[in-house]
Amino acid sequence: MAYVEDTIAAIATAAGPGAVAIIRMSGPSAFDLAKRLCTAPGGGSPDLSESHRARLGRVRDASGRVVDDVLLLPMRGPRSYTGEDVVEIQCHGGTLVPRLILGCLLGAGAREARPGEFTLRAFLNGRMDLCQAEAVADVVAASSEPALEIARGQLEGRLSRELGELRDVLLDARALVEAHLDFPEDDLPAEAAGEIAGAVEGAAARMRDLLGGFERARLARDGARVVLVGKPNVGKSSLLNSLLGRDRALVSAEPGTTRDYLEEPMALGARGLRVLLVDTAGLREGSGAIERAGIERTLELAASGDVVVAVLDSSGPLGVEDVAALDTIRGAARAGTPCIVAMNKADLSAQPGSAGGFERALDGVLPPGGEVPRVPVSARTGLGVPELCSAIEGALAALDGRESIESRPLASRERHRAALRRALEALSGSSPDDDLEIVAQSLQGCVFELEGLLGEATSEEILDRVFEKFCIGK
Ligand SMILES: Nc1nc2c(ncn2[C@@H]2O[C@H](COP(=O)(O)OP(=O)(O)OP(=O)(O)O)[C@@H](O)[C@H]2O)c(=O)[nH]1
Ligand SMILES: [Mg+2]
Structure with a gap:
């Protein structure tokens, strides 16, 4: 799912009877398309110069027929969900009006968004990491309060912060190791060796904690x-x-x-x-x-x-x-x-x-x-x-168990569990008495898994797998 810098559009609300529907548009032409689609109440195109300020507009189709009166919400990038220019159009709900408006946008040059493509752009633009992006889907899918609590926590970055801290601790340890790699004739001073061992043990314990909470989170997310x-x-x-x-x-x-x-x-x-x-x-x-x-x-x-x-x-x-x-x-x-x-x-x-x-x-x-x-x-x-x-x-x-899920970082997906297991395995691949090269490698292997979890070093295949399960318009 490569990032093409075009303008995407989708109906963001569920189809069916409803008071209001929202059509979302993101990309470099979002503002232009909205202006071309609508006329302001006093005539001319609506003034979208002020970000985050709603404006009225009347949508006409290609033949000039009025489709609906709508509210336009322009959000200038990077202060938007995707980080790009975004316009959300609120129109009457139901199935027909939103489809007609989307049709007008597609006719004017927008491309219909794929499932999860807005969130994918948010991720690619650094608005959120991969764990947070997954949490967006989990918030939408949550059908119980505990599941929502976990998803909210992840969206707020509780898991990401923990993973980021772990990565930093291990990177520091690796820097220490590498500083001594340049002097192979010297033994590692006891102080540095202790520091490295402490960092590895501490990180492993925290990863085991995350894995320990997995079952709890899985139960809340998927049900027992x-x-x-x-x-x-x-x-x-x-x-x-x-x-x-x-x-x-x-x-x-x-x-x-x-x-x-x-x-x-x-x-x-x-x-x-x-x-x-x-x-x-x-x-x-x-x-x-x-x-x-x-x-x-x-x-x-x-x-x-x-x-x-x-x-x-x-x-x-x-x-x-x-x-x-x-x-x-x-x-x-x-x-x-x-x-x-x-x-x-x-x-x-x-x-x-x-x-x-x-x-x-x-x-x-x-x-x-x-x-x-x-x-x-x-x-x-x-x-x-x-x-x-x-x-x-x-x-x-x-x-x-007795533990609250409210404040602790929780790993809830199979992807999280698999990566954490691999990360722990990488760490356990060396002992402080090993050759420093091996210690550095095992630290690097662990960091690689943590970064993969956060989406910092992730293949397209993994991104596809994460985002294909999203709904369209999210
Ligand atoms: N009186 C009475 N009959 C019951 C009760 N529960 C089930 N039955 C009857 O017991 C028979 C078997 O019920 P099922 O629910 O098909 O039993 P099962 O355990 O699923 O059976 P298998 O699928 O064959 O393993 C049916 O005739 C039911 O109407 C109950 O609480 N009281
Ligand atoms: Mg039966």
Whole structure:
């Protein structure tokens, strides 16, 4: 996505009914095009000489027909989003008016912007670094408050500052190393060696901190995967539907209904925590090839889930086939994944106390105490569903830990994690006793990764990958 210095235009607001739409234009001809497009209320072209001051204009198409009366907001570069001359045109909303105005601009010589191209220009013009550019997309995509908090922090430069500081510390250390490289016959003085080792250790600890916060940030950004597992016919799909509040998954009295897993997002609780509910194929022995493939997936999903919910049919006895489901949650629990037991079909256990036998049977296979919450629930009547939601929220809170996400720098994307891992690996590639050349190289390798993260040394391919996911007009 090379930077061509032309003038781009796009509708920046979502299509559809709306009071106002905004068309954004950026590039050297933005002001000229706006003036050519519009006439001022008193006649002549609108006066855009004062930056950041809104002006009225009447848009006419090529044949002179009035399209709309608009508000023009000129922003002279470099004091604009992209750093170039920008004009934003506010017109009536809906689908037609903005498209007609965009058509006029394209007809007059503007080029239709590609997804994320405004933000790409902002990045290329040094208005923001790559982490901040990514955060722009995350702010737009945020569907929960924690996700927004993280994106805002990154946009304000919290992650970038941390990465920049780390880079500076390592560059200083490298300068120290290089100063001694010129005198290979002398040993590195103990003081300098200590300083270098301290810088490396400190930087590594801070990078590990960033990686440590990654899971937290990923959960907030992408949502936690809550995986429902159990033997066939216990009501996993029914429970998914019941949690979602709509019939998403196929339900039937026939065991083995769900063959492939199914994933649905939902917002949980008052803060709208993003959750991906995953329904899976029922676990059992001796099934056909397709079902077995589904079961394999179930096991993988249970192993990689953030929360595992074992679903049991509490209206019947605890059977041998339940053991497989309980095994998966025992495995997950051992790996530190929070688990919940949903005792479904509670509507069929006629008397309130009648599940006692079932509970005692569970005591035999699950650790005693409150480690794994057990929630009686009925997907059919909705009984216990709010309690199950609370249990899932509780499990997510346990995942979150106590730390606030508000003030710490957080790495939230796979790109961040991969680069931080490579950066740490580069640092660990040498020890203070190594040849100074090797130490200098490993410091340089680490700095290279940090700069790549900030977008200071980045290939076009990486930029393409970052910006292709943006919406048009952003
Ligand atoms: N009485 C009662 N019946 C239920 C409840 N939940 C599910 N069922 C019934 O149990 C049967 C199986 O439900 P499903 O949701 O398809 O079960 P599943 O666990 O997804 O089954 P597989 O996809 O085959 O693994 C259906 O006939 C449901 O109507 C419940 O809470 N109470
Ligand atoms: Mg099912």
